[in-house]
Amino acid sequence: MKKKLQVLSISLALASATSILHAEGNINAGKQKSASCTSCHGDDGNSMVATFPKLAQQHSSYLVKQLHAFKDGSRNDPMMSAMALALTDEDITDISAYYATQKISENALPVLDSDDDNEKPAGKKDVQALIAQGSDLYRNGDLKSEVSACIACHGPFGEGNKPASFPALKSQHADYLIKALTDFKSGARSNNPENIMYMIAKKMTDEEIKAVSYRISMMK
Numbered sequence: 001m002k003k004k005l006q007v008l009s010i011s012l013a014l015a016s017a018t019s020i021l022h023a024e025g026n027i028n029a030g031k032q033k034s035a036s037c038t039s040c041h042g043d044d045g046n047s048m049v050a051t052f053p054k055l056a057q058q059h060s061s062y063l064v065k066q067l068h069a070f071k072d073g074s075r076n077d078p079m080m081s082a083m084a085l086a087l088t089d090e091d092i093t094d095i096s097a098y099y100a101t102q103k104i105s106e107n108a109l110p111v112l113d114s115d116d117d118n119e120k121p122a123g124k125k126d127v128q129a130l131i132a133q134g135s136d137l138y139r140n141g142d143l144k145s146e147v148s149a150c151i152a153c154h155g156p157f158g159e160g161n162k163p164a165s166f167p168a169l170k171s172q173h174a175d176y177l178i179k180a181l182t183d184f185k186s187g188a189r190s191n192n193p194e195n196i197m198y199m200i201a202k203k204m205t206d207e208e209i210k211a212v213s214y215r216i217s218m219m220k
Contacts (some may be wrong), residue, residue, distance in 0.1 A: 030098025050175035056102035059162040063096035075191040134215030158219040170219035177213035
C-alpha cells in the first residue's frame with residue numbers, strides 16, 4: 001500500500017504541471033530536414049552509438065521541447081546547441097514529427113564491464129539481477145530512500161506521456177540513460193518541470209541508476 005501511495009503522490013504532484021501541446025509538423029519535410037542529424041542519431045532515429053539517444057518513436061512534444069531548450073540555452077550541449085541554433089520553429093516541429101513516426105529498435109542484453117566479469121566480487125550482481133532490481137525500482141520506487149517510481153511519469157511500459165511532454169523511455173540505450181540520470185543527479189542537467197528529475201536522481205545510488213537503465217533498455 002505504501003508503495004502504491006508513493007506512486008500516487010508523485011502522479012498527483014505532477015498533475016498540476018502545465019501540459020504542453022504542439023502543432024503536428026510535416027513528416028516528409030522533417031525527414032529531409034533531419035539529414036544533419038543522421039550522423040549521430042541514425043537515418044531513422046536509431047543511433048548506433050550507445051551514448052547518443054535514440055529519437056525514433058519519441059513523442060514529438062518532448063523532442064520539440066528539448067530542441068527549443070538546446071536553442072535557448074536552458075539545456076546545454078555544445079554540439080546540440082549549435083545544431084539547434086540553426087533551426088527555425090517550423091524545422092523543429094517537422095523534425096520532431098518525423099522521428100515520432102519511426103519505430104524504435106530493440107536492444108541486446110546489456111553486457112557488464114570486463115572488470116565485472118572477471119573474478120566477480122562477493123555480492124556483485126549479474127545482469128539479470130540488476131534488471132530485476134531495476135524492474136522493482138521502476139514500478140515501485142524505494143520508500144526507504146524516497147526514490148519515486150518511474151512508472152508514475154513514464155508509464156508501465158516506458159511509453160511516456162505525450163501531453164505532459166514526459167519522454168518515452170522504452171528500448172533507449174542503457175548507456176545514454178545512465179549518463180542522463182547521472183547528469184540529473186549532479187545537476188548538470190536541470191531543464192525539467194520543477195527540477196523533478198534532480199530531486200529523484202540525487203537519491204539514487206550508482207547501482208540503482210545502472211539497474212533501472214538496464215531494465216528500461218529491455219522494455220519493448
